[in-house]
Every structure is written in C-alpha cells, then in structure tokens.
Amino acid sequence: MTHSSLHIRKFATWVIWLVVVLLYGCTEPLFIDVSGSDSVLVVDATITNELKNHEILLSRSSQSDTEEPIPERSANLSVEVDNQQTYTFTEIAPGRYKSDMAFAAQSNNAYELRITTAEGKNYRSKSIQLPQATQIDNVYAELTQTDTGIDGVNINVDSFDPTGNSVYYRYKYEETYKVIAPEWRPWELVLANEDPPIATDALHTEEKRVCFATEKSNSIILTKTTDSSEDRITSFAVRFLAADNFIISHRYSILVRQFVLNEDTYEFYEQLNEFSESESIFSQIQPGFIIGNIFPEDGSDERVVGIFEVSSVSERRVFFNYVDFFPEEALPPFVDECRRSLATNSEVLGQAVKAQSVSLAGFLDNGDGSVTYIIQPRVCGDCTALGTNVEPDFWEE
Numbered sequence: 001m002t003h004s005s006l007h008i009r010k011f012a013t014w015v016i017w018l019v020v021v022l023l024y025g026c027t028e029p030l031f032i033d034v035s036g037s038d039s040v041l042v043v044d045a046t047i048t049n050e051l052k053n054h055e056i057l058l059s060r061s062s063q064s065d066t067e068e069p070i071p072e073r074s075a076n077l078s079v080e081v082d083n084q085q086t087y088t089f090t091e092i093a094p095g096r097y098k099s100d101m102a103f104a105a106q107s108n109n110a111y112e113l114r115i116t117t118a119e120g121k122n123y124r125s126k127s128i129q130l131p132q133a134t135q136i137d138n139v140y141a142e143l144t145q146t147d148t149g150i151d152g153v154n155i156n157v158d159s160f161d162p163t164g165n166s167v168y169y170r171y172k173y174e175e176t177y178k179v180i181a182p183e184w185r186p187w188e189l190v191l192a193n194e195d196p197p198i199a200t201d202a203l204h205t206e207e208k209r210v211c212f213a214t215e216k217s218n219s220i221i222l223t224k225t226t227d228s229s230e231d232r233i234t235s236f237a238v239r240f241l242a243a244d245n246f247i248i249s250h251r252y253s254i255l256v257r258q259f260v261l262n263e264d265t266y267e268f269y270e271q272l273n274e275f276s277e278s279e280s281i282f283s284q285i286q287p288g289f290i291i292g293n294i295f296p297e298d299g300s301d302e303r304v305v306g307i308f309e310v311s312s313v314s315e316r317r318v319f320f321n322y323v324d325f326f327p328e329e330a331l332p333p334f335v336d337e338c339r340r341s342l343a344t345n346s347e348v349l350g351q352a353v354k355a356q357s358v359s360l361a362g363f364l365d366n367g368d369g370s371v372t373y374i375i376q377p378r379v380c381g382d383c384t385a386l387g388t389n390v391e392p393d394f395w396e397e
Contacts, residue, residue, distance in 0.1 A: 041123065042069055043294050043306030045113050047079060048259070048313045049133055051104040054079075056089060056097045058115070061305070071095025074118040081109050105130040105310050113294065113308040122297040125308035131260040132165035133312035134231075139256045141320045146240070153325055155239035155254050155318070161231040168266035170259040170311070171221040171238045176214045176395070178250040179387050181359075183338050183380040184209040189353045189360045189373065197350030201360060201373070206389060213247070213387030220273040224266065243325075244332045251397070253319045259311040268292055268307050319396055338380035343373045356385075 044057040058072035071094035079087045079099070089097040105111060113125040138158040145151050157171065188208070192200035221238050225231045238256055241248050261269070271290045292307045322331065340361050343349040352358045352375070359381030362374035379385040 039070070041072065041115075041117075041302075041304050041306075043113075043115070043123075043292070043304060043308070045125075045294075045306070046309040046311065047103075047105050047111065048311050049105045049130060050313055051102055053099045053102050054087075055099075056113070057095055058097065059095050072117065076116040078114050080112045080114060083112075105312075107133070111308075111310050115294075123294055123304060124297055125295075126264075126293040128262065128265075128293070128308060128310040130310050131168070131262050131312050132161060132163060133314070134159055134161040134166040134258070134260050135314045136256065136258050136316045139254070139316040139318045141318055141325070142235075143325050144237075144240070150242055152240055152242040152245070153248065153320070154235075154237040155241070155256065156235045156237055157233055157256055157258065158235065159233040159258060159314075164231040166231050166260045166312075167226060168224050168261040168263060169222065169233065170261055170266070170269055171217075171223075171236075172257045172259070173217045173221075173238055173254050174214060174257075175216075175239070175247070175252065175254045176212055176392060177247040177252045179211045179213050179383045180250055181209050181211075181379070181381050181383040182334050183359070183361055183376055184383070185360055185362070185381055187360055188382070189349075189358065189375070191350065191353055193350070194354075196347045197354045198347070199345055199350050199353040199373070201363070208382045208384055208389065211383035211387035211389050212392055212395065214392075215247075220269050222266065222269055222273065243329065246332050246335050248320075248322050249331045249334075251319065251321050253317060253395070255315055255317045255394075257313055257315040259309075259313055261309070261311055264293060265307060265309050265311070317394065334380070335386070336377050336379050338376050340374050340376045343375050345370070345373065349373065349375070 039060040042057075042059045042061060047054045056077055058075055058077075059069035060072055061069055073094055074091065075097070077089035077097045079089075081087070087103055088100050090100055092098045107130050110127040110129050112127050115123040117123075136157060136159050138156075140156055140158075142154045142156055143151075144154045155173070159166075159169070161167075186203055187201045188204050189199045190202050192198050217239075223233060223236050225233065239254060241252075268290065275290060290305075292304060294304045294306060294308055296302045296304065322329075342364070343352075343358075349358075357378055358375040359378045360373060361376045361381060364372040364374065366372055383389065
C-alpha cells in the first residue's frame with residue numbers, strides 16, 4: 001500500500017476515529033467499533049535507542065464520526081526507567097508532548113509510560129524492554145515487474161541479526177524527490193494592486209523551477225523471521241514505485257528506517273494492519289480485539305487505543321535517477337496536463353493571481369500597448385506548488 005486509503009466504511013453509528021497519529025498523522029482514518037463508549041484516549045508513544053528528545057501524541061476520539069480526534073491537552077506525561085529514573089514531557093503543541101531532555105533507550109532497562117490527564121485520570125503502560133539492536137545492511141533500488149505486469153522499481157532492504165534475537169520488524173520511510181516545473185518561464189504574475197486585484201508580470205525573485213518534495217510512508221510495513229532458519233531479511237520490498245509514478249521523474253531518494261519490535265508490539269501492528277485492510281463491514285472486528293499495552297490505573301475496563309513502543313532503530317538512504325532504470329523511456333506523466341488559456345488583465349485574473357492558482361506561460365501583444373496573458377495551472381510553472389525550493393542538506397546529485 002502507498003497512497004491508498006486505509007479506512008473501513010462506517011457501520012451504523014458506532015464507529016470512531018482510531019490511531020491516525022499512530023502512522024505519524026499522514027494516513028486516512030481507521031475505524032473501530034466502540035459501541036456505547038465515551039470518547040477514547042488515543043496514544044502514540046514511541047521511544048527508541050536514538051539520543052533525542054522523544055515525542056508522544058495524545059488525543060481523544062470524537063463523539064461524531066465526521067470529526068477528527070481532539071488533542072488531549074494539559075496532561076502530565078513521563079517515562080520511568082526501572083522505577084529509578086524519570087523523563088518528563090512538556091506539551092509543545094495541542095496534544096503533542098516532547099521530553100524535557102534528550103535520552104536514548106538502553107538495553108537491559110525496562111520502560112513504563114505514565115499519563116495523568118487534566119481531569120486527574122491516571123494511565124500507565126506495561127513495562128517494556130528495548131529489543132535487540134540490528135543494523136540495516138543495505139537499502140537498494142531494483143527494477144521489477146509486478147504479478148500483474150506493471151513495470152517499476154522496488155526499494156529493498158537487507159538485514160541480519162546473527163544472534164537471532166530481533167525477529168520482529170517494522171519499517172517507515174521518508175521519500176524526497178526533485179520536482180522540475182515543466183512549463184517554467186523567467187517571469188511570473190504578481191499583483192500590481194490589491195483592491196481591486198490587478199496583475200502584472202515581473203521576473204522571478206526566487207527559485208521556482210527546481211524544488212524538492214518530501215512525503216512520509218502512510219502504511220504499516222511489517223515482516224518477521226519466525227519461519228526462517230536464521231534472523232535474516234533479504235530483498236524485503238518496503239516500497240514499490242511504478243514506472244509511470246511522477247515522483248521518480250528526475251532524481252529520487254528514500255530514507256528507510258527499520259524498527260526492531262518486541263512480539264506484543266508486532267502483534268498490535270499486525271492486527272491494526274489487518275483491520276485497516278478489511279474491505280467488508282461484515283468482517284468488522286469485535287470490540288476489544290485490538291488491544292494495546294496502556295491501561296487505566298483504577299482497574300476499570302475503559303478502553304485506551306494505541307501502543308507504548310520501545311524499539312531499536314536503524315536507517316539508510318538510497319538515491320537514483322529515472323534514467324538509471326528507464327534510459328529509453330519518456331518521463332512519467334506530470335501531475336497536471338498543463339492546459340493553457342488566455343486572460344486579459346482583469347479583476348478575474350487578479351483574483352486568480354491572489355489565490356496563487358495560475359502561473360504565466362507567455363504573452364500576446366494586442367497592438368494597442370496592452371497584452372493578453374497566456375496562463376496555466378500554477379503547478380506547471382511554479383514548483384513551489386509541490387515542494388520547497390530549498391535543497392535538503394542530505395541531497396546528493
């Protein structure tokens with residue numbers, strides 16, 4: 001799954017939002033039956049062996065099936081280490097909490113998450129130890145063809161744990177690609193007057209031909225080695241890019257992150273993944289099927305959705321160009337057909353310029369000192385419609 005929807009259709013009026021934040025806030029909503037319940041606390045809490053200020057997301061499911069989760073504000077959060085050391089967290093944005101000091105999860109230590117809401121409700125997680133750390137050996141792009149005959153490129157991972165203790169793996173990625181506006185011109189339309197909006201043309205004052213866009217994975221990517229003779233990951237595809245995918249038109253890079261999980265965390269993500277891929281309301285999972293590791297301290301049967309994850313992380317990056325794999329092929333289709341139209345310098349054009357919906361493709365001299373502008377969708381001549389014109393620090397040509 002790449003940019004496809006990760007949701008199940010609503011059944012009657014029971015359904016609520018589930019764990020949008022578990023996938024870093026970039027997927028479509030999942031739904032789960034919690035018939036008769038009040039709003040549910042949703043927790044996305046991952047700490048790793050990376051030395052950094054870790055972040056935890058808290059929200060409440062909405063009572064309405066048409067509204068987004070509500071950030072859980074003003075909670076007190078902490079992570080305790082073997083009941084000896086405590087790392088506190090401070091709310092830096094609604095529902096987003098960041099550790100007050102940088103720390104890295106260490107092997108042979110047990111970690112617990114504690115939450116006290118603004119209403120005084122206390123929650124805590126099970127005690128979790130850091131799994132075996134295993135490095136990614138290789139990330140590479142490979143020409144492939146799907147079973148249905150679609151040509152493309154797989155992003156593959158190789159990894160090996162000679163101790164045989166890692167076993168359970170989850171992957172996330174962050175892909176960055178070069179965007180070149182196909183119909184860029186040296187000039188642009190700007191406002192000569194705000195009210196009423198009147199446009200004029202001028203030379204660009206900033207880079208708008210070449211940009212860089214970044215997107216994060218929006219699916220749950222899991223694998224395990226329980227059925228293998230050794231704890232080895234070989235040619236595991238974390239991403240498939242069809243040959244006609246616009247994002248590989250020029251230069252493409254992907255950063256793959258490998259999380260080593262414990263068995264309980266793996267099973268949570270596996271169940272969540274199975275639930276999100278269900279296409280039938282009649283296969284709806286019963287309440288309580290997806291069980292995390294966070295519970296109310298008062299022993300009540302209140303539901304808490306989410307997981308406190310303690311994982312070992314390794315990452316690697318790879319670059320490639322479209323011509324590396326398709327040297328004789330035309331570039332993939334651009335995201336827009338870039339149809340042009342004519343526009344006189346009217347308030348209608350001024351409104352379009354003010355709304356940043358068009359870019360300039362050319363001029364026609366009317367012979368009376370005025371011009372008619374040839375306009376096109378903004379994205380065709382202005383790459384900042386898709387990304388940033390600042391080259392990332394990691395970028396290599």
